[in-house]
Amino acid sequence: MRALMQPLEAIADYKEIKRRLLKNRGVTVISGTLDAQKAHIASGLAEDFPVTLIIAENELKAKGLLEDYRLYDPQVMHYPARDMIFYQAEISGSLLTRQRMQVIKALTERKKVTVITSIGGCMDYLLPFRVLKKDMITLSVGDELDLTEMSRKLVRIGYERCGTVEEPGQFAVRGGILDVYSMTEENPWRIELWGDEIDDIRMFDSESQRSVTGTEKIVIYPATEDIGIDEPDFYKKATDTFLEYLGGRSIVFLDEPARLMENAKVLYDEFRMAFTHRLEQGKATPEQAERMISPEQLQYLLNMRNTVALCLMQMHKDGFHINGQYSVQVQAVNPYNNQFPLLVKDMQKWKKNGFRVVFLSTSRTRAKRLAGELFQEKINAFYSEDPERELQEGEVLVTYGRSSRGFAYPMQKFVLITESDVFGQSYRPKKKTRKSEGERLRDFSELHAGDYVIHEDHxxxxxxxxxxxxxDNIIKDYIKVDYAESGSLYLPATQLDMLQKYSGAEGKKPKLDRLGGKEWIKTK
Structure with missing residues (x-):
């Protein structure tokens, strides 16, 4: 939205920073940034690049940035990190692989991609992108297809042969029909043959078996990133990190680099300790113990790229090659604690001083009503979703969108306010789902064994x-959640915030979801 970018263009060094980044190698530092505002400045600086990567210190921070960045790019994607130590307890591995493969698909097919990950997402060695591309299967109407050979290829790239496809990562062969549930698609493909030639390709609903749409050409992406892991030379081939997947014309943002590198060191030390024990016990090979890049190697790769450090305070070098330092003046928005008259008073002051104000609401109905109420208070407020609409001095734009918190650029006379700033941090819009949602959990004391809970993904x-x-002598706490058909999810205790306590009708036993099933995806 044009109104959101206006304050950035008024920052004194903004144009100079953008020119520098077009030919930058090394780290450009921007200090003075706030958590809620980092997505804003990153989205502006990334405009000239086809691929943008934002790295947070952990998965929780990454998901917070993801939510904030959606205001500026609704198609932003999350590349989740693999738990390199506790992969044996990673029950949700299929979902994680699916999310990562969807990012790989976007990097292959889309002209502009923004990805957010944690530092751990950049530390595991992967097969080079060019190797992975060779195992992508392209099928077109009119092509000749040997079902026996195709079945062998699908198994090699991680697909499981089943009687009927129900979940991503499965395929089935029945007569002259091949069904494939690609890891990157919401529904499976049905490929029908006439003799040895592909006669028709359709996407269909796996439950109703009804066709959704037809197409002339599809690309089937692998169902695993570790193609050929049982082959002797696999670990010699796995030489790239996710950073190498970005290509040349890309930009990388680091959210508080000092914290990133601290967490990278913790992850690396835990990994090395675990595999030292595995090597001693004969449960791992020396090649497996080298599957994670060291913090020093990772820092070297970041220094060789077009990298921007977003920091609250001035940044020290600490191994980074800093080639420019800038600062911005940003302020947090004070909370209003449901005091609408205080908001009106500030709006009137900002109007008098020529500020431009954007108010975000997660409900279009509430946004339109709020614009009317502010207008009645003699504030020049209006509702719009016009992406090209520019704000004039003293105007208040009320629009649909969300951000974790508001922020202000006092020198540029711009303020962004969110519903959380006005109504409080716990304010959440109601979602239309078949299940009654409870409050997001904050403490284990709120849970008892046997309670029904809702996981945002499962x-x-x-x-x-x-x-x-x-x-290997490393102990971690995991939350155990049971699902239908004897499925169990082991969730790191640090991810309690991903659960909500179910609060349905009393006395009515709810139906459990199935891990990897489509029902919850449709419900969301």
Missing amino acids: GLGIYRGIEKVEI
């Missing part, structure tokens, strides 16, 4: 308690 399950998982 749906309704039963909380069974905390279990300690020990591998």
Whole structure:
């Protein structure tokens, strides 16, 4: 939205920073940034680049940035990090692989992509992008197809042969029909043959079996990133990190580099300790113990790229090659604690001083009503979703969107306010779902074994308690959640915030979701 970019263009060094980044190698530092505002300045600086990567210190921070960045790019994607130590307890591995493969698809097919990940997402060695591309299968109407050979190829790239496809990563062969549920698609493909030639390709609903849409050409992406992991030379081939997947014309943003490198060191030390024990016990090979890049090597790669450090305070070198330092003046918006008259008073002051104000609401109905109420207070407020609309001095734009918090550029006379600033941090819009959602959990004291909980990615399950998982003398706490058909999810205890306590009708036993099933995806 044009109105959101106006204050950036008024920053004194903004144009100079953008020119520098077009030919930058090394780290350009921008200090004075706030958490809620980092997505704003990153989106502006990334305009000239086809690929943007933003790196946070952990998965929780990455998801927070993801939500904030959606205001500026609704198609922003999350590339989740693999748990390199506790992969044996990673029950949700299929979902994680699917999310990562969807990012790879976007990097292959889209002209402009923004990806957000944690520092751990850049530390595992992967097969080079060019190698992965060779195993992508392209099928077109009119092509000749050997079902036996195609089945062999699909198994090699991680697909499981089944009687009927129900989940991503499966395929089935029945007569002259091949069904494939690609890891990157919401529905499976049905390829019908006439003799040895592809006669028709359609996407269909796996439950109803009804056709959704037809097409002339499809690309089937691998169902695993570790193609050929059982082959002797696999670990010699896995030489790239996710950074190498970005290509040349890309830009990388670091959210507080000092914290990133601290967390990278913790992850690396834990990994090395775990595999030292595995090597001693004969449970791992020396090649497997080198699957993670060291913090020093990672820092070297970041220094060789077009990198921007977003920091609150001035940044020290600490191994980074800093080639420019800039600062911005940003302020947090004071909370109003449901005091609408205080908001009106500030709006009137900003109007008098020629400020431009954007108010974000997660409901279009509430946004239109609020614009009317502010207008009645003699404030020049209006509702619009016009992406090209520019704000004039003293105007207040009320629009649809969300951000974790508001912020202000006092020198540029711009303020962004969110519903959380006015109504409080706990304010959440209601979602239309088949299940009654409870409050997001903040403390384990709110849970008891047997409680029904909702995981944002997997749906309704039963909380069974905390279990300690020990591998190679390293112990971590995991939350156990049981699902339908004997499925169990082990969630790191640090990810409690991903659960909500179910609050349905009393006395009515809810139906559990199935791990990897489509029902919860449709419900969301």
